[in-house]
Amino acid sequence: MKIKNFVLGLLITVFAATSLASSKLEGQAAPDFALKSSSGENLRLSEYRGDVVMINFWATWCGPCRQEMPLLDELYERYERVGFNLLGVNIDDDSRRAMQMIEELGVDFPVLFDARKEVSKLYDVDAMPVTVLVDREGTVRYVHQGYKPGYEEKYLDQVRSLLRE
C-alpha cells in the first residue's frame, strides 16, 4: 500500500512538472511573422521552412539574456552551415538600445525588432528570455522559459537532434 501511494505521488509530481515545463505551443505550427531586422531587411519565419529555427525573445533590461546571447551565437556559428537559423527577437520599445547591446556583445545572428510586441503576444512570451525551437516542418518542438547556466547544453542536444531529423 505504501509503495502504491509512493508511485502515485511520484506520477503526480512528474505530471505536474511536465505540464509546468511544456508550453501550449509545443507540437503546434509555429505562428508566422515578419519583422524588420538589424540589417534593415524584413525577415519572415515561414521563409526558413526546411531549416531548424531557434527564436530567442530578449530585452536589453534582462540580465540572463545578456549571459545567454553569446552562447547562442556560438551555437549559431557552429551549426548555421548545416541548416540551423537563429532569430533574436528584441522586444524593447527603442531599437537603438538593442543595436547598442548587440554591438557590445558582438553577436552575429540576425536580430529582429518587435517594438509593437505583436510577435511576443503570438508566442505568449511572459518571461525573459524565452527560447523557442522550431523544426524543419515549421512545428514548435521546445519552449524554454528563462535562462539558467547549463541550459545551453539542453539547447545543444535539442538542436542536434532536430538537425538529424
Added chain:
Amino acid sequence: MTKNIMTLIVAAMLVFSAGAMAQDDDAPSREDFRSLDQDVQSLKKEVLDLNRDLFLLEEELLFPANSQVAFFVSLDVGEYFELDSVSITIDGKEVANYLYTEREADALMRGGVHRVHMANLKTGDHEVIAVFVGKGPHVRDYRRGATLNFDKGIGAKYVELEITDRVKKQQPEFVIKEWE
C-alpha cells in the same frame, strides 16, 4: 446391411449439404466484397463533399460574399520603388500592416499579386488609406499615401493598391483602384 449402407449415404449427404450451406453462410461472395468496397468509396466521397461544403460554409460565414472586400497589392516594373511595407487604414482604423521580405517583393516584381487584406464592410461609403513605405529613387527612404473613397454596394468588392513607375518624372506612383 443395405439398410445400413442407405443410412450411411443419407447421413453423408446430409453432412455434405450442411457443410456446403455453412460455407455459403460464412464466406461472403465476391459480390458482397464489391458492394462493400463501393459503400466505402461512396462514404469516402460523402466525407470529402461534406468537408468541402463545411469549408465553403465557414468561408461564407466568416466573409459573407455581400460584405466582402479584398485588397490586393501589385507592382508594375518597380524600378523607382523598392517595397518595404504597406499599411491599410479603413474608415480611420488600421486593419493591416504587411512587411514584405526580399523574396516577396521580388515575386511582386515578377508579376505576382498579393492579397494583403480581406475585410467585411457594410454597404455604403468607406474610405481606405494605404501607406507605402520603401526605398525610392537613389535609394532614399520613401513614404507615400494614397486614398480612395468608395461606395460598397451589394456583392463582393476588390480593391487594388497599385505601384507603378512614372518614367517621365522618374518617380513611383501609387494608385488605389476598384476592380469592376
